[in-house]
Amino acid sequence: GDALDTAWAVRWVRAAADAMAEHRRELIDLDRAIGDGDHGENMDRGFSAAREKLEEEFAGPGAVLKMVAMTLMSKVGGAAGPLYGTAFLRAATSLGDADASAEAVAAALTAARDGVVSRGKAEVGDATMVDAWTPAVDAATQAASAGDSPAAVLAAAADAAQTGAESTDELQARKGRASYLGERSVGHRDPGAVSTVLLLRAAADAAAT
Ligand code: ADP
Ligand code: MG
Ligand code: MG
Numbered sequence: 001g002d003a004l005d006t007a008w009a010v011r012w013v014r015a016a017a018d019a020m021a022e023h024r025r026e027l028i029d030l031d032r033a034i035g036d037g038d039h040g041e042n043m044d045r046g047f048s049a050a051r052e053k054l055e056e057e058f059a060g061p062g063a064v065l066k067m068v069a070m071t072l073m074s075k076v077g078g079a080a081g082p083l084y085g086t087a088f089l090r091a092a093t094s095l096g097d098a099d100a101s102a103e104a105v106a107a108a109l110t111a112a113r114d115g116v117v118s119r120g121k122a123e124v125g126d127a128t129m130v131d132a133w134t135p136a137v138d139a140a141t142q143a144a145s146a147g148d149s150p151a152a153v154l155a156a157a158a159d160a161a162q163t164g165a166e167s168t169d170e171l172q173a174r175k176g177r178a179s180y181l182g183e184r185s186v187g188h189r190d191p192g193a194v195s196t197v198l199l200l201r202a203a204a205d206a207a208a209t
Contacts, residue, residue, distance in 0.1 A: 003099035004150045008206055009064035010054050015202035017047040023198055030191035034178035039080060039191040046076035046084070060097030065089075065108075079176050080192055083116050083129065084199075090115035102153045106137070106144035109157055113137045120175060127171035127178065127185065129192035135160040136200055151207035158200040165193035 020027075020043040027040030050071040058064045065088050073085035094111035095104060113133040122128040139160035143153045166189070173185035176192075 009061035011206035017051040062095035065092035086115040087112035122175040126174040132161040132193040132196035135164040154204035
């Protein structure tokens with residue numbers, strides 16, 4: 001069938017590493033406006049380190065995501081390292097070693113989002129990556145219930161994440177470094193919401209191949 005296998009997860013990591021390298025400057029500039037300007041560097045470093053570990057043998061897609069989780073936790077630092085590390089670890093556990101159906105993909109995204117929320121305690125509207133993750137999870141769940149393919153579920157998630165990231169433009173940041181700016185954080189897009197879009201788009205592109 002069209003279930004997502006280990007090769008998909010490997011393509012995802014490569015596509016994510018490409019996207020973080022390509023958008024490094026954009027993520028740095030977004031973080032410079034409301035944070036400390038390191039988000040692009042952090043994400044590029046983490047995913048390029050993960051890409052270097054793709055030669056290992058993996059028992060299934062979950063094993064690839066677990067490797068990514070461990071790599072992000074050890075290489076990324078800051079707020080994003082533990083948050084994305086937790087997201088990938090929860091997604092890995094949710095997927096396990098089996099190839100992923102549409103329902104399994106939606107469940108893994110839900111687990112990832114729940115991991116980010118339990119770690120960072122942000123709610124929708126706080127202008128963080130949760131504002132990208134939560135609409136993505138909702139769209140993915142809806143697409144899976146409608147009988148869409150795993151690739152279509154991921155594409156729906158990426159589209160919804162993009163809209164969610166745009167919604168942070170007019171929000172005041174209430175978690176993370178950007179919250180130190182108070183009202184001055186309004187008018188800026190959250191960098192972690194943008195990196196979440198890049199990740200989900202990479203996952204969708206890897207599934208469409
Ligand atoms: P740091 O702020 O430590 O320099 P990064 O710049 O790598 O870390 O990541 C910043 C991003 O992390 C923010 O744009 C935001 O999306 C996300 N973030 C920060 N704190 C939280 C939190 N408590 N919950 C969810 N996301 C958060
Ligand atoms: Mg930063
Ligand atoms: Mg930092």
